[in-house]
Amino acid sequence: MTDAGPLSTDDATFIAVARSGDSARFAVLTERYRRELQVHCYRMLANYEDALDMTQETFLRAWHKRESFKGHAALRTWLYRIATNACLDFLDKRNDRTPVPFGLSGSEVLYLQPYPDRMLPEDPQESVVARETIELAFIVAVQHLPPRQRAVFILRDVLGWPAPKAADALDLTVASVTSALQRARGTMREQLPDRRLDWRSPAHELSSDERGVVESYIDAHERNDLDGLISLLRDDLRFAMLPDAGTTTTTAKDAVDGWLTGGLFQPGHDDWRGIATTVNLMPAAGLYLRTPDAPGHRLFAIAVLRVVDGKIAEMTGFDAAGKPWLDLPPTL
Template identity: 50%
Template sequence: MSADTWLEELGVSDLGKSGLGEVDEPAFSGLAERHRRELHVHCYRMLGSFEDAEDTVQETFLRAWRRRETFEGRSTFRAWLYRIATNACLDLLAKRRPEPATGGEVLWLQPYPDRLLDELAAGDADEPEALAVARETIELAYLVAVQHLAPRPRAVLILRDVLGWPAKDVAELLGDSVNSVNSALQRARAGLREHLPAERQDWTGGEQDADTRELVRRYTDASVATDVDRLATLLRDDVRSSMPPTPGLYIGRDAVVNDWVENGFESMKGLRAVPTSVNRQPAVAFYLWQEREGAYLPLTIDVLRVTDGAITEIITFHDDQFPRLALPERLPVDGTE
């Protein structure tokens, strides 16, 4: 949308000295809401938490409304919102998480529903977040790696490499010089590589082809049968497993399998599974039979990363994520909902 078009929609022909000060709140909110999903994905990428992203987008809209007089049209309305959102994320990180993640795990990590990402894909293909999602920087391996960067280098990396902002614009947003931004970008890229597999194809799941779907089916069947031996054959030697917000990162097939055995997975009977997908990755939602309820109730969600025909990462989320992912609250014994 051109600047003239959206200004006309707001009933403004010339920003003048008052910025958007004369625009009424319903018109302003209507325009801002068009960018909610892409701003939410941007904040989610910065923060790693779906809930924190929700809060930050709300804060972004509040700040934008309060500061509407400062918008002079020198950039697009979208870019102006991104600036406010990025600063809101940095402010939140300074309060809640001044230190980045360490040790390869992110305890505050939460999944992002594919059905919400589809809202971007269905929109303008030239929108920055639509392009970013198409480049698969929304997968959990990338999110985990990004959370290991300090907040400001993280912002530089996302704005420059994900959204494609010029160094000059990023420097203006952060109040730094272009040289400082370029230096921060190089450090961020190096830090990112430390927490990602060496080759891009090893951390991005890509399209879920027939072989991947078959592997996920075998994983699902073996899980429902609680057959640890069958599951072990599907894992790559260097597989990683975690369960945020529960601490613990297990690396290697033996470590992952031993964790399952020690936690009594083989004795867990009465499982059912529902296939789904989050963060553009295959996932399986598991339900456990509860005799008192007479139904299968939510248990966990396994999000899988598949590389070269083997499972290379399993990130398990608790049952509190089921509603956000629009998964059934229960599965009756007869299989109907």
């Protein structure tokens, strides 16, 4: 596997460190790639905790294979190859991670977890972390692809690798990579019919509409303003609460009525507080509930919102308790 251009100073330094067996220096030279490799593993696996594990597995494999690095490829390319194959090995061993059947949606990806924005690379443009490729809808759509097809799609269309480079990383022929990419693009068009297929653009900040909607969403909870909550929701709202299966497309009123029937906003479940945040570069609300037997508000859930024309078009809720990596305080 080769990258164009002469051997860089960094790669020459890495070769020297690898040959010396200096594990501390090795860690220093590879650590700077941790965040972008973690995002890569998350795209492959849709689960933050699994992505952490596979990133660590990548560094362990890199250490054990350090003498195989000859500088024919850039260090970053070499690490991405190891990370991709670590994820593929993980998927091969997990019967619960088979591709999502066609026609099923995000709520059927029961292992889906949100990704904390603070763990994204600091330079998203350089690391190819476009907002569109970290949003939940994209991550779910990728889970419809068979693992090797998924790897081809991410390497080619997200990271922008040329076909020979991707083929070498996956031990495939260029023809196999080209065919797999065509099939993957077809699946992604079916899963994301309203989205463009060029995702290699820099991430951007939340819009004022998005910030305003999440603040109003929290305010409606804190005031138990059900009419206000209804006014924030589109009448073709897509809603899911993981890890429960089943995405619902519903009217705004029916959605709120369903939450009422389930006990929310009823006595004992009507004392809310919220924190505006972001995950997966999307607006989100950390919701805290104080029940009669509790001295304070405890973290209940995180609601990830997709805002279209000033209203919530999609809402994915996650149980947030026991997930310190979300960077939300456990109580308020």
